[in-house]
Amino acid sequence: MTGGRSILEELTSDHREVEETFARIQETPAQGQELRDLVAEVTVELVRHSVAEEQYLYPAVREYVENGDRLADKETADVSRVEELLKQLERTDSEDPQMSALLQQVMDHVAAHVEDEENHLFPALSRACSFATLNELGDKVRRAKDVAPTHPHPSTPDTPPVNRLLAPGVGLVDRARDFVTGRGRS
Template identity: 65%
Template structure:
């Protein structure tokens, strides 16, 4: 989280981090606390990333990219599906027989979303925006991730205005809960 660079470099670095975590999940043979810790880490990164994209990336896509409304709506729909899966995983015991299929579903959804962004959305955004606009968006994304929630909140509004207003408070509560429970420290 917080890699530096323009918005595309920042988000692509996030994508590579999540892909690394997915590789660790695929290679993991055990269950228990080690699996819970890794699922929590994946959840934290995906939630922060999604909130930041919804606050700044998708509004920029709507504003600058021809056909941007449809692109942004599709990506927000992807996020909603991922957040529902994350919420189920958060409640699930690692010994549950549905854990592995649910993790596969998560990885498939996120991988498809990443490919779509990197092959379709990012090139169109790069063409539509100046380097200065892309740098400014990168700064905004980094700030948003630092204050974003760390737990899925599927019922939370996904509109940029509501998210900018509510996410810092939810993020503060989530980080306090994480501190008390030790979640995300591994």
């Protein structure tokens, strides 16, 4: 059931969406509910994206790309750091003076991660995989994002097969929590 975007197109599109949300955050007054809503929005986007990467991108890099283990380990560590920062951000009140500094750290880490993936990892995977494989992985990434958690969980496993087993359940709990609290409905 391929026919959608490849994994590279899907993840690059996610990168652009996150960058757009970061731009809206930078245009928003330093505090208040609007900022809190944008932080929740970017957190959901980043968590769903990183879960999909951990489930499908990094295993594919390990399998198909020369020195893939080293590349995937580096990217996994980068994602883990962002998830830790997102968890701190989630616990920080929008009125807290630390909010701005934490947001800047998240934006800086994500920008470096995106640049590294798009300039190194994606081209290497593109050279190593067939068009059909990239499209199949794109389909898997889309399905993974549909059931992925919406809150950062930096202490959950980030490698297959355990992450593939836990993510849908954690995602269900997160979406139920979001429904009850109204998070993400703005």
